[in-house]
Amino acid sequence: MGKIIYADNAATSFPKPAEVLSAVSDAMLYSGGNPSRGSHIISQRASELIYNCRENIGEFFNCDVENVVLSFNATTALNTAIKGLAKKNTHILISDIEHNAVLRPIVSLCEKYGCTYDVYPTFGGDKNLIIAGIKSRIKDNTSLIIANHASNICSVRLPVEEISALCREKNISFVIDASQSAGQIPIDFKKVGASAICMAGHKGLFGPQGTGIMLVSDSVRMETLIEGGAGHSSVETHMPEAAPERFEAGTYSAPLAAGLSAGVEFIMREGIEKISKKENVLAADFADEIFGCRETVLYDSEHIGKSPIVLFNIIGKTPAEVSRYIDSENICTRSGLHCAPLAHKTIAEEGYGAVRVSFGYFNTGKDVKKIASVVRKIAENSRF
């Protein structure tokens, strides 16, 4: 098998920095106790790893350790935030580029608890139009607004600071899905002022799969999604009042937290601007390489280069066929709807999906040329 080119970093980043691997491995070797479940030395080591993880995340996103809730992925974090903040029989607003990790919990709330929801347009990221679109859709009983900071299929970015300000003015809870933006776009938790910011740990933050984060504001009252042991106050029949333990029932993996912590440290060392610039330039170069192909349809072309993602189709071939051919050349991409049917409907129109190439920090210019040559070959062969 020849060299494998991995270009599916929007799904999960790969490979991980060496420091992440050693952090996980060292934690399993030396710190395998149950964190916050005792005060013996092995448990204390595990607790130290968890706390260091919170500290690094707090430093990276400008928040306190108590604001950092560790979860298992962005989906768990989003479910916790959405179901913890939405009120029964109220109205919810989501954008037209939301992932299923937002849409499905919302639909569930509507079916079970009498909520209703509306979708606000993102107009390709035009700030003023987005804010006007949200304002016109707010109702008297709107209790929650959700925004996908950065789409997983294109380079649209939502103006989360402005949306947050609007929500504070209207006393509406605001949740941000930062799964694609964390580690790509600087996020200042205190400055944004959202009720919660949820993200995957295993994408732009270079952490292992099995990690996610919910940054939660001190000023919100969020109900719990999962209840269980918290490591203290065991006589109480409810979860503790204070974050982060309020939202962390059960044992959290200290080795995974160590890996996530190392990933965040890596970004702070390398510099988030350096990382995102490299990734975005790779995407722009790839788009340039395939732009001239007659049979290639490039989506959201005016924003290409503002994210590591390029979404395209080849006329005459289904996305799955294209991806299969690309796979056969040892190149990893993803085709389909990318768990984001709303976003596809907004960006790509056709409705049966597209091929997504998403570059990471460890991709190179050679990778771009190789992928582009394969795509051009498929496009040429698809001519009638």
Add this chain to the structure above:
Amino acid sequence: MKDCIIVLSSMTISKRAQKGLQSFGIVSEIVSVDSKLTKNGCSFGLTVDCYKVDSAVEILDRKRIKHGEVLGTFGG
């Protein structure tokens, strides 16, 4: 040297408290507090030299780190 225990709650609070005291030169150790001694059941706390416990409590108050009671002597 006799140690007192400042009762806290979660491990996160305890670690934050420990680091807060450390920055003022007060050494402490995180311990499990017997569930019989606290109203909510098991808890974490910090052992601090009893001669320094008043200063420690003041530091925690200044840093707005929520703490419970200070318990007698520990070890010694």
